[in-house]
Amino acid sequence: xLATRAYEMKLSEENLIERIRRRIPSAEGGxxxxxxxxxxxxxxxxxxxxxxxxxxxxxxxxxxLTGAHPPEVVGYKALARxxxxxxxMGARPEVFLLSLAIPANRTGRWxxxxxxxxxxxxxxxxxxLAGGDTSQPSGRNPKIALNITVIGTARRGCVLRRSGAQxxxxxxxxxxxxxxxxxxxxxLRGLHRQARWKDLLAPQFYxxxxxxxGRWLARRGVASxxxxxxxxxxxxxxxxxxxxxxxxxxxxxxxxxxxxxGGLASLGLEALAMALHGGEDYxxxxxxxxxxxxRIPRRVVGTRLTRVGEIIRERGVVLVGADGKRAPLQPRGxxxxxxI
Amino acid sequence: xLATRAYEMKLSEENLIERIRRRIPSAEGGxxxxxxxxxxxxxxxxxxxxxxxxxxxxxxxxxxLTGAHPPEVVGYKALARxxxxxxxMGARPEVFLLSLAIPANRTGRWxxxxxxxxxxxxxxxxxxLAGGDTSQPSGRNPKIALNITVIGTARRGCVLRRSGAQxxxxxxxxxxxxxxxxxxxxxLRGLHRQARWKDLLAPQFYxxxxxxxGRWLARRGVASxxxxxxxxxxxxxxxxxxxxxxxxxxxxxxxxxxxxxGGLASLGLEALAMALHGGEDYxxxxxxxxxxxxRIPRRVVGTRLTRVGEIIRERGVVLVGADGKRAPLQPRGxxxxxxI
Numbered sequence: 001x002l003a004t005r006a007y008e009m010k011l012s013e014e015n016l017i018e019r020i021r022r023r024i025p026s027a028e029g030g031x032x033x034x035x036x037x038x039x040x041x042x043x044x045x046x047x048x049x050x051x052x053x054x055x056x057x058x059x060x061x062x063x064x065l066t067g068a069h070p071p072e073v074v075g076y077k078a079l080a081r082x083x084x085x086x087x088x089m090g091a092r093p094e095v096f097l098l099s100l101a102i103p104a105n106r107t108g109r110w111x112x113x114x115x116x117x118x119x120x121x122x123x124x125x126x127x128x129l130a131g132g133d134t135s136q137p138s139g140r141n142p143k144i145a146l147n148i149t150v151i152g153t154a155r156r157g158c159v160l161r162r163s164g165a166q167x168x169x170x171x172x173x174x175x176x177x178x179x180x181x182x183x184x185x186x187x188l189r190g191l192h193r194q195a196r197w198k199d200l201l202a203p204q205f206y207x208x209x210x211x212x213x214g215r216w217l218a219r220r221g222v223a224s225x226x227x228x229x230x231x232x233x234x235x236x237x238x239x240x241x242x243x244x245x246x247x248x249x250x251x252x253x254x255x256x257x258x259x260x261x262g263g264l265a266s267l268g269l270e271a272l273a274m275a276l277h278g279g280e281d282y283x284x285x286x287x288x289x290x291x292x293x294x295r296i297p298r299r300v301v302g303t304r305l306t307r308v309g310e311i312i313r314e315r316g317v318v319l320v321g322a323d324g325k326r327a328p329l330q331p332r333g334x335x336x337x338x339x340i
Numbered sequence: 341x342l343a344t345r346a347y348e349m350k351l352s353e354e355n356l357i358e359r360i361r362r363r364i365p366s367a368e369g370g371x372x373x374x375x376x377x378x379x380x381x382x383x384x385x386x387x388x389x390x391x392x393x394x395x396x397x398x399x400x401x402x403x404x405l406t407g408a409h410p411p412e413v414v415g416y417k418a419l420a421r422x423x424x425x426x427x428x429m430g431a432r433p434e435v436f437l438l439s440l441a442i443p444a445n446r447t448g449r450w451x452x453x454x455x456x457x458x459x460x461x462x463x464x465x466x467x468x469l470a471g472g473d474t475s476q477p478s479g480r481n482p483k484i485a486l487n488i489t490v491i492g493t494a495r496r497g498c499v500l501r502r503s504g505a506q507x508x509x510x511x512x513x514x515x516x517x518x519x520x521x522x523x524x525x526x527x528l529r530g531l532h533r534q535a536r537w538k539d540l541l542a543p544q545f546y547x548x549x550x551x552x553x554g555r556w557l558a559r560r561g562v563a564s565x566x567x568x569x570x571x572x573x574x575x576x577x578x579x580x581x582x583x584x585x586x587x588x589x590x591x592x593x594x595x596x597x598x599x600x601x602g603g604l605a606s607l608g609l610e611a612l613a614m615a616l617h618g619g620e621d622y623x624x625x626x627x628x629x630x631x632x633x634x635r636i637p638r639r640v641v642g643t644r645l646t647r648v649g650e651i652i653r654e655r656g657v658v659l660v661g662a663d664g665k666r667a668p669l670q671p672r673g674x675x676x677x678x679x680i
Binding site: 033034037038039040041042043044045050051052053054055056057059060061062063085086088089091095097099101130131132133135136137138139140141143145147149151152154156159161162163227228243 | 373374377378379380381382383384385390391392393394395396397399400401402403425426428429431435437439441470471472473475476477478479480481483485487489491492494496499501502503567568583
């Protein structure tokens with residue numbers, strides 16, 4: 001209501017809805033009984049399923065930089081990031097809601113690009129758009145804000161939790177650590193415009209939620225605790241330990257660190273530091289009782305799994321260096337905003 | 341990740357989570373199997389229930405004005421507004437997620453006030469906080485943004501829809517029309533600071549989603565179509581007609597218009613215009629087959645119901661004036677942003 005006084009309309013509601021609807025998979029079917037077009041969406045779970053729900057903001061100049069992240073990347077990554085929380089629970093993605101605050105001057109080509117990236121992510125992860133809302137942010141230099149709610153299903157009582165790790169459990173991570181941070185370092189130095197580093201940007205631009213691994217772990221029931229690594233291993237491992245009332249010891253030499261190409265040596269980037277504290281890799285961090293640890297394969301559906309340490313009774317996280325020296329590992333990942 | 345470079349942390353994650361959690365009902369129980377503290381929440385529906393899901397943004401200087409809307413009002417209204425979509429579906433509120441973008445300098449007293457208003461709304465509507473996320477908006481003059489996802493349950497196959505109205509059906513509205521707009525007009529003129537108009541602000545500050553009425557209609561199965569009046573009758577009636585493939589005729593004399601006190605006569609506010617085009621009343625607009633219309637009582641659980649017109653075959657909405665003259669009614673409510 002207030003905004004009608006502050007802004008001139010640049011596009012009609014129907015036009016905008018129609019564009020979003022045409023671009024992003026949103027047909028009713030599966031768990032989606034009633035989709036876009038009413039006051040709310042209606043969902044129906046398969047028998048014996050629980051719902052798993054999470055929401056994630058994706059804000060301009062906080063979670064993405066317009067100069068560095070093309071609109072396709074914004075759409076893809078916003079949805080991938082939210083969906084990673086479902087992977088961490090072992091859930092199967094079903095539907096999502098999009099709340100989009102967008103200045104009128106970004107509703108042309110930028111919006112089209114964003115929707116095309118988001119549509120690709122939705123198809124990749126098996127998500128349908130169930131509804132949402134659009135609005136126009138206020139202020140002189142208004143920013144784009146996406147808020148995404150992702151909803152999935154899990155077999156009743158079969159979700160992964162952060163809180164079950166016990167002393168002696170083996171600690172695993174999936175994929176590589178620090179690869180998304182390496183891409184970010186290139187962006188922050190303006191090197192993302194150089195074609196020869198293009199491949200290094202993919203982990204930063206198009207993260208892959210570990211959906212299949214999450215469901216594999218949930219089905220097998222082997223993980224005592226699990227979460228996704230969104231804010232950096234040092235921070236997320238602290239969270240897992242805190243939720244489980246335990247501590248952890250990890251080994252620097254065992255970490256599947258990103259490889260920094262020789263051509264970037266002059267930047268002084270430390271692979272270990274990026275692996276420990278870099279966020280946005282969206283692999284899974286999980287623990288397995290010691291007696292089952294040997295049964296964990298090296299790869300699950302193409303995703304590499306690495307045993308990096310063990311849960312200990314004493315609180316806190318200890319890093320064992322290549323020289324065998326032990327030092328407390330502080331949470332130095334992205335911890336300034338809360339996942340409640 | 342990006343934001344760690346741009347901002348100094350003013351509060352720790354744990355601190356902020358703890359404050360939100362302490363203030364707002366969030367205990368596990370009922371439909372909430374697993375709440376705050378993991379990567380996502382887990383929900384379980386009662387047997388034979390569907391889930392009803394909606395999300396709504398509530399943005400500073402768009403949906404609220406910091407100078408006029410106290411923080412308690414922001415928290416209450418943000419949740420009431422989103423919950424009204426559940427009322428419109430005839431659903432029972434269960435849980436909500438809060439995505440909060442808030443500048444560090446608003447995390448003190450402002451946040452406390454907002455949380456206290458939101459907690460009151462949650463208790464009033466029977467909602468538990470199931471999770472969410474917090475972040476810090478960027479820019480020189482960053483704005484507060486709330487995004488709320490509300491989730492409810494409905495008996496399987498018993499939700500209200502916008503799309504079933506047929507020619508001949510009687511049109512009803514609940515409550516008063518234009519009362520929230522009258523409050524807004526006072527705010528826009530700076531009159532909200534005068535104690536004598538305080539009571540007139542309540543409909544603007546603390547809207548009451550028609551939850552009991554919505555469930556009553558869904559249980560009885562008498563409504564052929566229903567939605568909430570969030571953006572003004574003229575706009576929302578057009579939407580209901582469009583979804584139903586029909587038109588409508590309403591009578592100016594029958595509308596339950598807000599009463600404008602004599603002391604405000606000099607402002608030249610027209611009660612009829614506010615009733616037709618003012619938004620944020622959050623009553624229900626619903627249609628009932630003609631043969632059942634006489635069975636609709638004047639009040640349901642304290643909410644006044646008024647028959648204001650009928651559905652017609654011809655597209656468009658016609659307003660019949662007090663003098664009997666007919667004129668097309670254009671959608672002039674809040675239509676600049678899309679509910680998808």
